[in-house]
Amino acid sequence: MMVWDILTGAGRMAWSDFRFLQYNFIPVVVSTLITPLLYFLAFGYGLGKDVVIGDVDYIAYVIPGIIALSTVTSCFMLTAHKIQVQRVFYASFDEVLLCPITYPSIFLGKTAVGLFKGFLCGTILCIMGVLMSPDFHVTFGLIAMMALSSLTFSLLGVLAAFATNAITTMNVFNSLVIIPMTFLCGTLFPVESLPTAAQYAVDILPLTHVSECMRACALGYDFPWISSAVVIGFAALFYTIAWLYLKKGKV
Amino acid sequence: MEMTVKTKNDMNDVPDSDDENIVTAECLSKEFGNFTAVRSIDLRVKEGNIYGLLGPNGAGKTTTIRMLTTLLTPTTGKITIAGCKLPAEIAEARRSIGVVQQQMSLDRDLTVADNIFQHGIQHRMSFKEVRERSKTVAESLGLMPFYKKKVDDLSGGWKRKTAIACSLVHRPRILFLDEPTAGLDTQSRYMLWDLVRYLRDTGTTIFITTHYIEEAENLCDRVAIMNKGKVVAEGAPAELCNQLGEFTVEYNGNDHKRIYRYFRDKQSAKIFSDTLTDALSVSVRPICLEDFFLEKTGRIEFKAGNGDDTI
Numbered sequence: 001m002m003v004w005d006i007l008t009g010a011g012r013m014a015w016s017d018f019r020f021l022q023y024n025f026i027p028v029v030v031s032t033l034i035t036p037l038l039y040f041l042a043f044g045y046g047l048g049k050d051v052v053i054g055d056v057d058y059i060a061y062v063i064p065g066i067i068a069l070s071t072v073t074s075c076f077m078l079t080a081h082k083i084q085v086q087r088v089f090y091a092s093f094d095e096v097l098l099c100p101i102t103y104p105s106i107f108l109g110k111t112a113v114g115l116f117k118g119f120l121c122g123t124i125l126c127i128m129g130v131l132m133s134p135d136f137h138v139t140f141g142l143i144a145m146m147a148l149s150s151l152t153f154s155l156l157g158v159l160a161a162f163a164t165n166a167i168t169t170m171n172v173f174n175s176l177v178i179i180p181m182t183f184l185c186g187t188l189f190p191v192e193s194l195p196t197a198a199q200y201a202v203d204i205l206p207l208t209h210v211s212e213c214m215r216a217c218a219l220g221y222d223f224p225w226i227s228s229a230v231v232i233g234f235a236a237l238f239y240t241i242a243w244l245y246l247k248k249g250k251v
Numbered sequence: 252m253e254m255t256v257k258t259k260n261d262m263n264d265v266p267d268s269d270d271e272n273i274v275t276a277e278c279l280s281k282e283f284g285n286f287t288a289v290r291s292i293d294l295r296v297k298e299g300n301i302y303g304l305l306g307p308n309g310a311g312k313t314t315t316i317r318m319l320t321t322l323l324t325p326t327t328g329k330i331t332i333a334g335c336k337l338p339a340e341i342a343e344a345r346r347s348i349g350v351v352q353q354q355m356s357l358d359r360d361l362t363v364a365d366n367i368f369q370h371g372i373q374h375r376m377s378f379k380e381v382r383e384r385s386k387t388v389a390e391s392l393g394l395m396p397f398y399k400k401k402v403d404d405l406s407g408g409w410k411r412k413t414a415i416a417c418s419l420v421h422r423p424r425i426l427f428l429d430e431p432t433a434g435l436d437t438q439s440r441y442m443l444w445d446l447v448r449y450l451r452d453t454g455t456t457i458f459i460t461t462h463y464i465e466e467a468e469n470l471c472d473r474v475a476i477m478n479k480g481k482v483v484a485e486g487a488p489a490e491l492c493n494q495l496g497e498f499t500v501e502y503n504g505n506d507h508k509r510i511y512r513y514f515r516d517k518q519s520a521k522i523f524s525d526t527l528t529d530a531l532s533v534s535v536r537p538i539c540l541e542d543f544f545l546e547k548t549g550r551i552e553f554k555a556g557n558g559d560d561t562i
Contacts, residue, residue, distance in 0.1 A: 012372045019369075020360050091354035094322055095417075098350055099373040100342040249324055 006108065009101045013109020017082055021113060028078070032121045036070040043188055044132070053190065056219060060135035064142070064214040065187035067125045071146055072153040072207055073182055075118030079111060079157030080170060087251065088165055103246055107239060111154035118150030129218070141217035145228070149210040152231055155238035156206075162245040186211040206234040272331075273298040273425055273456050274319060279328035281314050288314040290480040291328070296473075298424075301447060301457040303467040306477035307548050312460040313353065315477070316429050319458070320350045333424050346374065349418030353430045355410055356417075359403040363394055363413050366402060367420050374421035381420065388416045392446065408439025415446065419455075426450060428459045432466060444470055468540040478548040491543045499538050500524045503531040511546075513538060 021028060039062075048058030087093040096106060123146075129136040164170045184194065185207035191199055202208050209227035216223050245251050274296035281289040289311040296302040306312045317323040319330060321341055330337040333347035350356075357366050364385060371381030389398055392412050397405055402413060411431060418426060428447070432440040447470055451457055461467055467474050468488045476484040476491075484491055496513040498520035504510055514520040520535045527533050 009375075012375070015372055016358055016361060016365065016369045019365050020358075023360070086358065090357060090359055091352055092356045092358050094350075094352060095356050095370065095373065097322060098320065098345055098348075100345050100375060101373060249322075 006102060006104045009105025010108035010112060013096065013101060013105055014112035017110070017113035018116070020082070021116070028117065029120065029124075032070070032074045032117065033124060035073075036066050036121070036125055039066045039069075039188070040128070040132070056135045057133065060133040060219060061215070062188055063125070063129040063133060063136045064218040065211050067122050067129065067142075067146070067218075068149065068207065068211045068214045069182040069185075069187040070125055071118040071122040072149050072210060073178060074121045075111075075114035075150045076153040076157040076160075076178060077174075078117050079114035079154045080161045081157075082113065083110060083158060083161035084164065084167070084170060087161060088167075093251065097246075097251070103243055106246070107155070107158060107242065110158055111151060114154030114157055115147070115150045118154070119146060122146040122150070136218050137220065139217045141223060142214055145210065145213045145217055145231075148228070148231055148235070149206075149214075152206060152210075152235040152238065155235055155242065159238045159242040159245070162242055162251050181205050181207045186215075206231055209234075271297050273333055274302075274458060275329075275331045276315075276319065277329045279315070279318060279330065280326045281311075281318060281323060282326045288480055289318070289325075292475075292477070292480075292482045294319075294475060294482070294485075296425075296456060296458055298456050299451065299454065300472040301451050301459060301470050303471035303474040304458070304460040304477060305462065305464060305467050305474055305544060306460075307462060310477040310548070311480040312462075312477055313429060316350075316427055316458070316460050320348055320427050321345055322350075346421065347424045349421070349423035349426045351411070351414045351418050351426070351428045351431060353433060355414040357402045357410060357414055359401070362399050362401055363389065363405070363416075364398050366413060367416050370417040371420040376421060384420055384422075385416075388419050392416050406439070407435050408442060411435065411439070411443060412446070415443075419450075423455065425456045425458060428457065430460055430462070432461070432463060440466070464539075464541040464544050474540070476544055476547050483547045484543070488540045492538045492540055495538050495543055495546065497538060498535055499542055500527075500533065500535050502527050502533040504529075507531070511542065513542070 043066075044059040044062050048062060051058035053061040083093065086096075101109075126138045126142070130138060160170060160173055164173065181202075184198070185191070185202050185205050187207065191202055191208060194202065209224070209230045212224045212227045213231065215221065272295045274294065276292065276294040278291045278293065279289060280287065280291050292315065294304075294315075304312050304315060314323065318325045319332065321332075321337060321344060324338065332344040335341075335344035335347065337344055358369065361369070367385040367389060368381055371384060372378065376384065386395075386398075389395055392415065394409070394412060394416055397409055397413075402410060405413065415426075415428075415431075431447075432443055435443070444466070447457055447459070459467075459470065471488060473485070473487050474491070475482045496515045498514045498517050500512045500514065500520050500523050502510055502524070512520075512523060514523065517535070524533050524535050
């Protein structure tokens with residue numbers, strides 16, 4: 001009963017975000033897919049045409065990385081942007097707080113649109129990946145990791161939107177955290193190529209673990225259980241901090 | 252007979268029992284670090300009334316309304332909303348209230364219909380019920396011509412009406428309006444005043460904050476005046492005005508400073524005004540709530556500087 005209440009509450013919470021997506025579906029999807037397509041062309045067919053990493057072509061190596069970076073950035077950006085606009089510019093997030101709906105429903109509802117967008121983006125890129133490389137496989141593990149990473153980074157989006165009160169602060173967060181993470185966390189090249197100190201630094205970032213998990217699932221490597229546990233840990237951490245923001249009335 | 256202004260703080264002459272009061276706040280305070288925004292105020296709002304909370308900018312009105320609407324936790328004090336004690340019965344209390352905030356809280360990317368619908372479903376109404384109720388509310392507020400329009404395309408007055416429609420969709424017993432006419436043109440203000448009276452007459456209690464005194468005088472059954480976080484006066488607008496007297500003599504002294512004197516009757520006011528032969532201008536007029544408000548909250552004198560420059 002409680003789970004049903006949380007799920008129905010989340011659905012009610014997510015309704016307006018999906019309505020927005022319905023009105024803006026094509027621009028949202030096109031803007032999401034342009035960057036990964038450019039990555040495919042520039043890194044897959046341009047720079048990495050004759051490169052082999054381990055036992056696979058670079059294109060097969062880079063597809064899971066691009067899927068990882070595209071899903072996480074697209075769900076982070078949409079979730080953070082929607083909530084920040086509702087909080088700071090429209091002041092409509094107060095209406096959410098005034099409703100008789102529980103915190104888990106608020107979190108699940110507000111991450112739902114990010115989850116959907118991340119999943120949609122990942123699915124399209126998976127189809128393209130299958131067409132581009134015979135070494136790339138869509139597996140249940142890959143789909144599960146897409147869902148988990150989308151949830152984790154949507155929660156990060158919720159947290160970032162709760163913690164920042166200005167677009168400029170959000171831009172700084174993007175420039176200092178999200179963009180470096182998308183390039184350095186084992187998405188486009190192996191983490192081992194970085195200097196040792198940088199390897200330690202990227203090892204504590206969640207996208208590194210998402211990339212490792214997705215690559216293992218798509219290319220048939222041993223699944224890094226520890227990395228998947230780290231991603232779950234990050235999701236729990238982001239949820240807890242965002243929950244504290246709500247609980248202490250700082251939103 | 253010249254009148255003096257009472258200065259004592261406790262002018263709450265509301266002996267009503269708590270059964271009649273739909274909103275009660277006792278010893279309500281809010282501190283933000285070292286700053287005290289609201290200092291131990293008491294409020295009682297009778298069911299079916301329009302209750303106004305007045306005060307200059309920074310008086311603590313918005314902080315008070317945010318505490319009463321469960322958006323802020325008080326540092327000290329007790330709040331009861333429609334019989335529900337906060338914070339213990341917060342979910343029940345939230346079902347009884349509708350809130351229109353100063354910034355209107357609308358999703359401007361969506362249509363009027365979407366916004367009203369969204370509010371309804373967030374208040375756990377069934378989809379069928381909220382669909383019917385949205386149309387009823389929109390029709391009664393005259394919003395049907397704009398029902399499918401994006402909120403962003405509406406004028407300020409219609410946006411405000413949309414916000415009120417949203418706040419009414421779940422049938423609240425109390426509607427909180429925070430500065431509802433701020434920034435609106437005269438036509439839109441009058442339209443909203445009519446709407447507020449209509450809502451009161453159809454059984455909704457209205458709690459309104461404003462710094463437009465004329466608005467409070469026209470609309471409210473009772474008002475509380477806040478200044479620097481405290482309630483400095485409370486009562487019906489006519490009762491409050493009566494504390495000063497019936498007539499004001501307003502005149503400019505030689506130093507251009509405006510001076511006000513209050514009298515119980517017109518004759519006394521006239522006699523006094525006739526003695527002001529040196530005054531630059533003199534007028535005798537009935538006392539209004541604005542006079543009382545300014546006596547309670549203080550006037551800010553304009554100083555043009557030392558002299559040679561003109562503005």
